[in-house]
Amino acid sequence: MIEYRLLVDLEAVVELDSLPKRDRSRLLLFFEKLRSYPEHYASADERDDRGRRIDIASHAGWLIYYWTDFADRHVKIMKIRRVAGGTRLQGRKK
Numbered sequence: 001m002i003e004y005r006l007l008v009d010l011e012a013v014v015e016l017d018s019l020p021k022r023d024r025s026r027l028l029l030f031f032e033k034l035r036s037y038p039e040h041y042a043s044a045d046e047r048d049d050r051g052r053r054i055d056i057a058s059h060a061g062w063l064i065y066y067w068t069d070f071a072d073r074h075v076k077i078m079k080i081r082r083v084a085g086g087t088r089l090q091g092r093k094k
Contacts, residue, residue, distance in 0.1 A: 004068065004075045006035045012080050023060075030059045031077065038068045038075045054078060 008016075008031070016024050034041050034057060042055035048067075057064045066077045 002073060004035050004038060004073050006031055006077070007074050008077045009079065012077050015080050026060050027062060027064075027080065030057075030064070034064070034066065034077075035075050038066065058083065 016027060019027070030041075038055065041057040041059075043058050044056045045053050046056065048054050052067055054065050054067050057066070061083050063081045063083055064077060065079045065081075066075055068075050
């Protein structure tokens with residue numbers, strides 16, 4: 001098993017810092033799972049302005065936008081967004 005290093009963008013850190021401790025802890029535990037198996041949790045994906053695939057995982061009312069840098073063995077969390085009204089992700093079928 002490849003163990004990835006987890007990197008979190010400042011935008012996501014600011015969002016995490018504003019959350020109640022319970023929500024923040026729940027997301028941090030999910031980040032640990034994501035670090036171990038990033039390809040397992042992606043529910044959808046989109047492309048950034050460079051054409052790089054950004055995976056989107058849904059967890060506990062949040063969307064987590066991240067990409068996996070296989071060469072450097074990093075999972076890079078770009079942003080997190082609260083899901084409004086049970087929004088379902090479209091895109092990737094499992």
